[in-house]
Amino acid sequence: MSKNIINFIVTIVLAYLLSLFLPWWSVMTAALATALFIPLRKVAVFVIPFLAVLLFWFVMSYFLSSGNDFTLAKRIAVLLPLGGNPYVLMLVTGVVGGLAAGIAAIFGKQLSLVLVGRK
Amino acid sequence: MKYFKLILSFVLTIGIFFALNTKFGSIPPIGKFLNPYTGVWQNEIDESITGEVSIPDLKDNVTVHYDAELIPHVFAQNDLDLYRAQGYITAKHRLWQMEFQTFAASGRLSEIIGAAALNYDRQERRRGMGYGAEQTLNKMAEDETTSAMVQAYADGVNSYINQLEPKDLPVEYKLLDYKPEAWTPKKTALLLMYMTKMLAGGDEDMENTNALRLFGKERFDLLFPDFFDITDPIISKDTDWSFIDVPQTPTPNSTPILDSISETIDKPNPDNGSNNWAVSGKKSTTGNAILANDPHLGLNLPSIWFVMQLSTPDHNAFGATLPGALAVISGFNQHIAWGETNATRDVIDWYKIEFNADRTQYKFDNQWKDVSVRVEEIKIKGKETYKDSVLYTHHGPVVYDKNFKSDQELAGYAMQWTGHIPGNGQKTFTELNKAKNYDDYTEALKNWIAPAQNFVFASTEGDIALWIQGLLPNKWEGQGKFIMDGSKSENDWQGFIPQEFNAHTKNPERGFVSSANQHPVDETYPYYVFNDGYETYRNRVINDFFNSKDKFSVQDFKDLHNNNYNLKAAEIVPYMLEHMDNSSLTEEEKAIYDEIKTWQFNNDINEVGPSIFRQWYGKLYDMVWDEFDVEDTALEQPFAYQTIYLLKNKGDDAFMDIVDTPETETAKDLFLLAFKEAAARLIEIKAEKGDYTWVTYKATHASHLLQGLPAFSVFDIPIGGDRSIVNATSEDHGPSWRMIVEMTSPPTAFGIYPGGQSGNPGSKYYDNFIDDWAAGKYHSLNFLQSNTATDAIISTQILTPKN
Numbered sequence: 001m002s003k004n005i006i007n008f009i010v011t012i013v014l015a016y017l018l019s020l021f022l023p024w025w026s027v028m029t030a031a032l033a034t035a036l037f038i039p040l041r042k043v044a045v046f047v048i049p050f051l052a053v054l055l056f057w058f059v060m061s062y063f064l065s066s067g068n069d070f071t072l073a074k075r076i077a078v079l080l081p082l083g084g085n086p087y088v089l090m091l092v093t094g095v096v097g098g099l100a101a102g103i104a105a106i107f108g109k110q111l112s113l114v115l116v117g118r119k
Numbered sequence: 120m121k122y123f124k125l126i127l128s129f130v131l132t133i134g135i136f137f138a139l140n141t142k143f144g145s146i147p148p149i150g151k152f153l154n155p156y157t158g159v160w161q162n163e164i165d166e167s168i169t170g171e172v173s174i175p176d177l178k179d180n181v182t183v184h185y186d187a188e189l190i191p192h193v194f195a196q197n198d199l200d201l202y203r204a205q206g207y208i209t210a211k212h213r214l215w216q217m218e219f220q221t222f223a224a225s226g227r228l229s230e231i232i233g234a235a236a237l238n239y240d241r242q243e244r245r246r247g248m249g250y251g252a253e254q255t256l257n258k259m260a261e262d263e264t265t266s267a268m269v270q271a272y273a274d275g276v277n278s279y280i281n282q283l284e285p286k287d288l289p290v291e292y293k294l295l296d297y298k299p300e301a302w303t304p305k306k307t308a309l310l311l312m313y314m315t316k317m318l319a320g321g322d323e324d325m326e327n328t329n330a331l332r333l334f335g336k337e338r339f340d341l342l343f344p345d346f347f348d349i350t351d352p353i354i355s356k357d358t359d360w361s362f363i364d365v366p367q368t369p370t371p372n373s374t375p376i377l378d379s380i381s382e383t384i385d386k387p388n389p390d391n392g393s394n395n396w397a398v399s400g401k402k403s404t405t406g407n408a409i410l411a412n413d414p415h416l417g418l419n420l421p422s423i424w425f426v427m428q429l430s431t432p433d434h435n436a437f438g439a440t441l442p443g444a445l446a447v448i449s450g451f452n453q454h455i456a457w458g459e460t461n462a463t464r465d466v467i468d469w470y471k472i473e474f475n476a477d478r479t480q481y482k483f484d485n486q487w488k489d490v491s492v493r494v495e496e497i498k499i500k501g502k503e504t505y506k507d508s509v510l511y512t513h514h515g516p517v518v519y520d521k522n523f524k525s526d527q528e529l530a531g532y533a534m535q536w537t538g539h540i541p542g543n544g545q546k547t548f549t550e551l552n553k554a555k556n557y558d559d560y561t562e563a564l565k566n567w568i569a570p571a572q573n574f575v576f577a578s579t580e581g582d583i584a585l586w587i588q589g590l591l592p593n594k595w596e597g598q599g600k601f602i603m604d605g606s607k608s609e610n611d612w613q614g615f616i617p618q619e620f621n622a623h624t625k626n627p628e629r630g631f632v633s634s635a636n637q638h639p640v641d642e643t644y645p646y647y648v649f650n651d652g653y654e655t656y657r658n659r660v661i662n663d664f665f666n667s668k669d670k671f672s673v674q675d676f677k678d679l680h681n682n683n684y685n686l687k688a689a690e691i692v693p694y695m696l697e698h699m700d701n702s703s704l705t706e707e708e709k710a711i712y713d714e715i716k717t718w719q720f721n722n723d724i725n726e727v728g729p730s731i732f733r734q735w736y737g738k739l740y741d742m743v744w745d746e747f748d749v750e751d752t753a754l755e756q757p758f759a760y761q762t763i764y765l766l767k768n769k770g771d772d773a774f775m776d777i778v779d780t781p782e783t784e785t786a787k788d789l790f791l792l793a794f795k796e797a798a799a800r801l802i803e804i805k806a807e808k809g810d811y812t813w814v815t816y817k818a819t820h821a822s823h824l825l826q827g828l829p830a831f832s833v834f835d836i837p838i839g840g841d842r843s844i845v846n847a848t849s850e851d852h853g854p855s856w857r858m859i860v861e862m863t864s865p866p867t868a869f870g871i872y873p874g875g876q877s878g879n880p881g882s883k884y885y886d887n888f889i890d891d892w893a894a895g896k897y898h899s900l901n902f903l904q905s906n907t908a909t910d911a912i913i914s915t916q917i918l919t920p921k922n
Contacts, residue, residue, distance in 0.1 A: 019156045023151070023154075023156075023157060023285070024139075024140075024150045024151055024154035024156065024157060024158065025136055025139075025140070025150065026156075027154075028132065028135075028136065032132075057154065057155050060155040060156075060160070061155045061160045064155055064160040064161065064163050065160060065163040067163070068163040068164060068165070068881060068883075069883075070163075071163065071880075071881050071882070071883060071885075072159060072160075072162050072163045072290065072879075072880060072881025073159075073160070073163065075830045075831060075880050075881070076159050076830065078829060078830035079294075079828065079829075079830035079831075089153075092153065093153040093154070093155065093158075093160070096139060096149055096150055096153050096154075097150075097153075097154060099135060100135050100136070100139055100150060103128070103131050103132050103135045104132050104135075106128045106131065106132075107125075107128040107129050107131065107132040109128075110121070110124050110125040110127075110128045110129075111125060113121055113124075113125075114121055114122065114125050
């Protein structure tokens with residue numbers, strides 16, 4: 001398995017585990033930690049954790065709201081405003097989480113470089 | 120370079136965290152708000168209404184059965200457990216609303232929404248909302264039973280709040296990024312003040328004073344008579360008042376203060392009102408008395424009402440509760456049914472206060488009396504606390520002074536309000552919930568001070584009654600219509616009408632009682648009552664209906680609730696059509712003219728007549744009262760009834776003239792001018808919306824309590840009616856709870872309200888009653904006689920004592 005795929009999976013698993021006792025920024029912690037221990041290269045540094053958390057939050061939002069006919073998601077998609085489309089809201093949710101994770105991962109990568117350099 | 124990148128990426132990381140964790144203006148903290156673990160996605164649920172929940176300090180198990188409408192049927196073993204459970208259950212479904220309303224009541228909205236609410240908060244505090252709630256709290260504390268129950272309710276709310284995880288917070292908290300605080304008995308008192316303000320927080324003294332100064336006494340009396348030429352009062356005209364042996368306060372012949380006031384504090388919506396009525400057994404098709412109530416309030420979501428059954432081995436009550444207050448407010452038990460309409464009366468008077476040089480004392484009967492100062496500390500989100508010192512006299516708070524809506528250095532206007540008089544109104548409801556007969560009902564009412572209400576009553580024993588209850592000042596003739604000189608003791612309220620002399624009726628000859636916010640009594644009542652904005656249309660339609668035949672059924676009651684007859688239009692439209700010169704109408708205008716000509720005065724959804732009338736009469740009204748459009752002067756235009764009376768009887772009065780035109784207009788001219796303007800607007804509406812049928816024109820909506828957030832509101836509700844119509848549904852106001860109770864044993868009841876039991880916009884129970892409500896349908900209220908789930912029960916939750 002490529003490092004990209006491993007990083008992707010570990011980010012999701014870690015994000016899930018940390019979410020059990022940390023607030024929303026647990027995705028940042030997860031991506032940072034993954035970036036430290038499973039370093040990636042170039043755009044993948046950002047893109048992999050970004051996609052991982054995007055997918056994770058999108059799917060989780062979908063499951064939370066599908067059982068309730070997307071009642072609230074439709075309303076929030078009016079509030080924000082996203083044309084009342086709950087899937088757009090899921091995408092936005094995913095992108096928000098993904099951005100936070102991706103940026104935290106860049107920091108993690110830089111941190112790992114500095115730490116490695118010191119050895 | 121390595122370190123530069125490290126620092127840069129670190130700053131970026133902190134930056135994105137900050138950006139997603141902070142509220143910017145009205146944008147919620149987007150990471151907190153949208154994340155699936157604690158954000159709004161967690162609110163995508165219907166409430167959990169099964170299993171067991173342990174609650175501190177319960178003495179016994181409390182069973183809560185839910186029916187398909189999500190109405191909780193609460194069975195407790197004692198009163199304290201009952202009200203603790205009521206607090207818990209209400210918070211479970213309506214927490215954000217109940218807290219928000221008390222923040223609004225106490226002038227604390229700036230804490231939640233920031234400086235934009237500061238003026239509102241200052242106004243509410245200067246009105247003495249917090250002061251009044253403290254008076255209520257002190258009075259409740261004198262009664263051990265009430266204070267224990269109010270405390271139990273508060274503890275119940277808090278047991279709910281305390282077990283909330285961040286993910287469970289109602290969505291509004293997430294949106295505004297704040298958390299609920301502990302509930303206290305004072306918040307219950309504040310909620311009662313909120314209702315007092317809503318129902319007895321208006322007056323016209325300042326506006327009347329300006330009108331008197333501008334137009335003179337003779338003209339004022341023509342425009343604002345104490346009684347109209349027709350009166351169909353709540354307590355019927357043939358009542359014998361000879362039992363009243365305490366006279367009206369003699370007049371001191373004092374003169375009003377003719378100051379000019381430019382701006383007044385916000386008044387409650389003048390449409391706040393209600394209908395209630397009851398027929399006796401002999402006037403009922405089944406031989407059982409029947410009672411109905413429908414309070415007309417702002418149509419909001421979450422709804423102002425929350426329906427519950429509240430039962431102990433000692434009593435079993437069912438009906439509409441107010442989130443934040445204990446017990447059923449409009450409802451029934453196994454023996455009686457009751458409901459309220461607003462008994463508006465002039466219970467706010469204004470006194471001009473003259474201060475000494477440093478505003479520490481004020482003049483009173485040629486002496487100086489000390490003022491007391493109440494410092495109101497208004498916390499503002501993201502800003503420094505604002506301190507407002509409000510001066511209090513023996514009348515009450517000096518609302519207007521140099522710091523608020525007035526520029527007089529050493530003078531101000533103090534407010535005297537029955538809302539500030541200590542009262543244990545909560546006890547009225549806990550006692551009514553237990554009442555078994557007429558005597559218990561009257562005993563419960565004695566605790567009621569404000570807002571004065573018309574309490575309708577019916578019992579399984581066959582009695583019907585209606586008491587107009589409140590603590591009402593015994594005023595001298597004319598007292599309090601205008602601003603009074605606060606330095607003279609003769610202008611003070613000299614006393615109150617003894618409670619037993621409040622107007623009431625029991626088992627009247629006519630076989631029915633009714634109230635619709637009209638005049639409580641006619642001129643023969645021995646105390647001074649003048650027109651405080653009394654209703655003149657709904658009451659006549661209701662009374663005419665009950666005089667129209669011998670016997671009435673529940674179906675008749677439903678029909679009357681949904682009656683769309685527009686008596687106001689029926690009293691002026693034929694006259695306007697007959698007297699208007701229609702020779703100059705264009706073809707388009709003529710078409711509209713023909714439309715209204717065929718209208719039968721029913722405000723049904725598919726009619727165009729109501730829309731034409733609204734436009735036509737609205738334009739006409741503004742043209743008649745153009746004299747009232749005076750800059751920097753607070754004025755209130757005359758009431759509809761008197762306007763129509765003058766149009767028909769004094770069509771050439773100088774008021775009919777439009778001041779801005781060189782011609783001298785008469786009523787007849789105004790009919791045409793108004794019609795042409797109305798037609799132009801109707802044609803525009805047709806172009807904008809496709810048609811101007813009443814449903815399109817009115818577009819009734821129920822708005823979310825938080826600044827009417829469209830995402831959480833419901834629009835275009837297909838319902839007829841209008842203000843001054845028995846079905847009093849206007850754009851955003853109307854029958855907030857329709858209830859009909861037939862006094863079988865046990866009573867058989869129907870009820871519905873425009874909302875839903877859940878306060879969560881993500882719940883299907885948030886707005887699920889609205890369609891049936893609009894269609895004039897009712898839900899059978901499942902009045903459980905014992906703690907056994909029937910077929911109507913979909914789920915049961917047990918509240919258990921926590922060890």
